[in-house]
Amino acid sequence: MLRINNVSKSFGTKEVLKDLSLTVNEGSIFGLVGVNGAGKSTLLRCISGIYRCDAGNVEFNGIDTYADESIRKDIFFVNDDPYYSLASNIRTLKEFYSSYYDIDEETYQKTLKLFGLDENKQLNSFSKGMKRQALLLFALSIKPKLLLLDEAFDGLDPIVRYNLKKSLYDFIEENEATIIISSHNLKELEDICDSYGILENGKVETYGDLLESKQNINKYQLAFRKDIDESVFDKFDLLYKSKEGSVYSLVIKGDKETTVKELKKLKPLILDTLAVNFEELFIYEHEGGNR
Amino acid sequence: MFSKEYFDYLIRSKKYLLLFILLIMLLIIIGGRDMGVALIIEGLISLMLSFALPVYIFHYVHDKKAVDTFFSIPVSRKALLVTGIVFCIMTVYLPMALVLCFYSVAEKIGVMMVVYLFEMLLAVAALIVFNTALYFIANNIIDGVIMMGAYSFMPLAIYMVLNSMVSSYVAGFSTWEFDFLYYLSPAAMAVKVFVSIFYKVQAIAHVLGLLVIAVIFGYILLKAYVNRSVERAGTPSDRLLAYPFVIYFYVTICLFIISSWNGYDFENLSAFLRENFITYVMLFAVFMGTYFIYKRKFFFPVKLPVVFIAAVVVSLVITSICKSCHGFGLAQMYERDDPYQSIDINAWYENENSDVQKYLYEMTGERSYYYNVYIFNDRTDDDHRNMKLSASTMAIIEELRQQGISDFYEKPKDGSYWLHLNIVNSEYGSSKSYSYQIKDQLDMKTILELAKDEALMVSIETSEHQYFLQKDGTLKQNY
Structure with a gap:
């Protein structure tokens, strides 16, 4: 289990993470989302023990990831722009990682084939997406208990994205591992994540089970015979509201059945309920948070 | 404190570098008729390597992307540092030790060879620890190299300004050696030790000086590395000991050299300023230039000319005081x-x-x-x-x-x-x-x-x- 305990991190005068606390359960694929500059990468670097937290700490299976380097054997961080030294190739990279981690040769060969990478080709001649694949190859072959993927799907073509998602499913099924993925591609996250957290203003205040959250936020379309006093919507936890002609579109947080029951009391001519996707969930939560 | 895995990786990944150094050393031994000359050449190569190797081995500290790779592996920061330092020392020291062994046989030095081997190890270790510490003052590779150069030349700069001051303001004093400055420069001390080995004499004071530097800077380096804010990799080097100190140090040195070389005193202020106006303008341009290198952008806050003028005034006042009190009484010493x-x-x-x-x-x-x-x-x-x-x-x-x-x-x-x-x-x-x-x-x-x-x-x-x-x-x- 990953526990982030009251973590704060500043860069100069800019406070990026503010007393952030979060727990991610074992076996979970956690989608970390937030706007640009929200601190997603900083949080992942704090989790992986690269950055020292100004306050608080991160524990994985009860061990501080910064203070005790031994736990980092179970953690692997794939950053958004991997570093490769001059003239290095996948073979030399394997030499590097095999010095500290146990590489599962079977998975290595299987994933190498799946990604279609040339072991002997210089990594600097690879495209950005291929460079990321090279690191993902080791992320999967090392079989860490905690896998951190920063901007995981950026720069990958649809086939590789599909293969990666499939590999991650297999990986989590076989290893009982925890994966934290940060990405702006919420559609991809929605496909694989079972839980999520929205990083905003240095904190993760909105988090939980993705399916539950999606069920808890719904879009309602209502039409009325004549104009109504909009203050009737005040009693709902309204995340979004718009009006086109006599049709209102509302995004309301709360139990679907209860909300429908309450809305029916307003006697609309039409009442339709639509499910929101993860992207809408993020947008509505973000806008709701900023209101 | 030491990572065998990382050390093995360094050996494996840098095998061509090690072979290259070994080859050069063998060419020196085979090609040189005189083992003493071979020892001196090897000493010079080692001196250069002691600057180059920390930059090469610890490049990742200043690379934003590499930081993610190296600081996320299951090796403690202490072990990363110590193992890297040990690798650098080994790479520089082993070829030197081998040449020294040949030299000892050729010169029939006998058991003193063990003492010389130890002195050489200490000199190499102190140099590498010191240079690594200088490299880490900065936040990026270029600044790291600049800091190594800037700090290594500081004793020489102090020597120049002291000689300029005493020859201008202390009656009877011409050029002095200012031996104490040797102890501020590990490179100079290491050269003294290498030369003393060549002449088969002992440089105890310099050996002790190197020992003190190795211990003190080793401790500082370890503490600073463990607490290092790696997120600052690749950013301008704005630590107090980086550009802010280096720029003001060298500007101060230049100002004192200008005022003392030209024999400034209160009586000839206007003539002095007329004669040296262009020099001051050029120094100010260099001062601004260094800020450009520091910030990597054009930077002209009002405080810079104000600070510069204040520094000029202070340098003139101090040199005048120096003259009026007969070189702070040193003329009678x-x-x-x-x-x-x-x-x-x-x-x-x-x-x-x-x-x-x-x-x-x-x-x-x-x-x-x-x-x-x-x-x-x-x-x-x-x-x-x-x-x-x-x-x-x-x-x-x-x-x-x-x-x-x-x-x-x-x-x-x-x-x-x-x-x-x-x-x-x-x-x-x-x-x-x-x-x-x-x-x-x-x-x-x-x-x-x-x-x-x-x-x-x-x-x-x-x-x-x-x-x-x-x-x-x-x-x-x-x-």
């Missing part, structure tokens, strides 16, 4: 009882009515418009090597010295001096020289008094002949 003291007086005359001319005419019948009188104790002469100067000579010298000090601070309006007194104390291999110029001519009575000293030789040169003044006052022509 002089060791009189040195048994190896050498003196050298050169007096010259362009006056037909001088008592020297009269005396020479009486004794030889020769007339000349121009005369040179040399008074010296010849330490190269076996008969005079260990002779001490007499008390009466010492009294005359001190009188001349005091006159020289007084004349230094009240320079003659016509700028002419008639007497030059040079005193050298050269005990234990280190020499301190005092040099005075005096306005008044040396009278014949004093010359005769000095000629009586057994340790001294007095010669008088005309435009045509050279005479030696004997103890009895007679002149003997030198053919």
Whole structure:
């Protein structure tokens, strides 16, 4: 289990993470989302023990990831722009990682084939997406208990994205591992994540089970015979509201059945309920948070 | 504290570098007829490697992307540092040790080889620890290299400014060695140790100096590395000890050199500023240039010219104070009882009515418009090597010295001096020289008094002949 305990991190005068606390359960694929500059990468670097937290700490299976380097054997961080030294190739990279981690040769060969990478080709001649694949190859072959993927799907073509998602499913099924993925591609996250957290203003205040959250936020379309006093919507936890002609579109947080029951009391001519996707969930939560 | 895995990786990944260094070393041993020369060449290569290797091995500290890779692996920061340092030391030291072994066999050094091997190891370790510490002051690779250069040259810069100050403001002081500056420079100390091994002598003080540097900087480095904010990799080097200190240090050094070289004092402020205006403008341009390198952008806050002008004023005030208090009293500091003291007086005359001319005419019948009188104790002469100067000579010298000090601070309006007194104390291999110029001519009575000293030789040169003044006052022509 990953526990982030009251973590704060500043860069100069800019406070990026503010007393952030979060727990991610074992076996979970956690989608970390937030706007640009929200601190997603900083949080992942704090989790992986690269950055020292100004306050608080991160524990994985009860061990501080910064203070005790031994736990980092179970953690692997794939950053958004991997570093490769001059003239290095996948073979030399394997030499590097095999010095500290146990590489599962079977998975290595299987994933190498799946990604279609040339072991002997210089990594600097690879495209950005291929460079990321090279690191993902080791992320999967090392079989860490905690896998951190920063901007995981950026720069990958649809086939590789599909293969990666499939590999991650297999990986989590076989290893009982925890994966934290940060990405702006919420559609991809929605496909694989079972839980999520929205990083905003240095904190993760909105988090939980993705399916539950999606069920808890719904879009309602209502039409009325004549104009109504909009203050009737005040009693709902309204995340979004718009009006086109006599049709209102509302995004309301709360139990679907209860909300429908309450809305029916307003006697609309039409009442339709639509499910929101993860992207809408993020947008509505973000806008709701900023209101 | 040490990671075997990381060390093995370094050996494996840098095998071509290691082979290259080994090859160079073998070429030096095989190609060089003289093992001593091989030792010196290897020493120079090692000196360069001790700067280059920390940059190469610890490049990841200054690379934003590499930080993610190296600091996320299951190796503690302490182990990353210690293992990297050990690898650097090993790479530099082993080839040197091998050359030293060959040298020891060739020179039949015997068991002292073990002592030299240890001294060499200490020198290499101190240099690498120190250079790594300098490299880490910065936040990016280019600045790291700049910091290594800037800090390594600091003792030399201090040496230059001290010499400039003392030669301009302390009567009697010319160029001094300022031995203490050696202890601020691990590179200079390491060179001293390498040279002492070559000459098969001991440089205990420098070995101890290197030991202190290795221990102190090793400790600081370890603490700083563990607490390092790696997120600052690749950003401008704004730590207090990086550009902010380095820029102001060198600007201050330059300002003091300008003011002291040109002999500034309060009396000639306007003339001084007129003469040096362009120099100050150029220095200010360089000052701004360094800020551009530091910030990587054009940066012109109002405080910079204000700070620069304030620094100019402070440098002028300090140099003026230095002059008005006779070099903070240093002009009077002089060791009189040195048994190896050498003196050298050169007096010259362009006056037909001088008592020297009269005396020479009486004794030889020769007339000349121009005369040179040399008074010296010849330490190269076996008969005079260990002779001490007499008390009466010492009294005359001190009188001349005091006159020289007084004349230094009240320079003659016509700028002419008639007497030059040079005193050298050269005990234990280190020499301190005092040099005075005096306005008044040396009278014949004093010359005769000095000629009586057994340790001294007095010669008088005309435009045509050279005479030696004997103890009895007679002149003997030198053919």
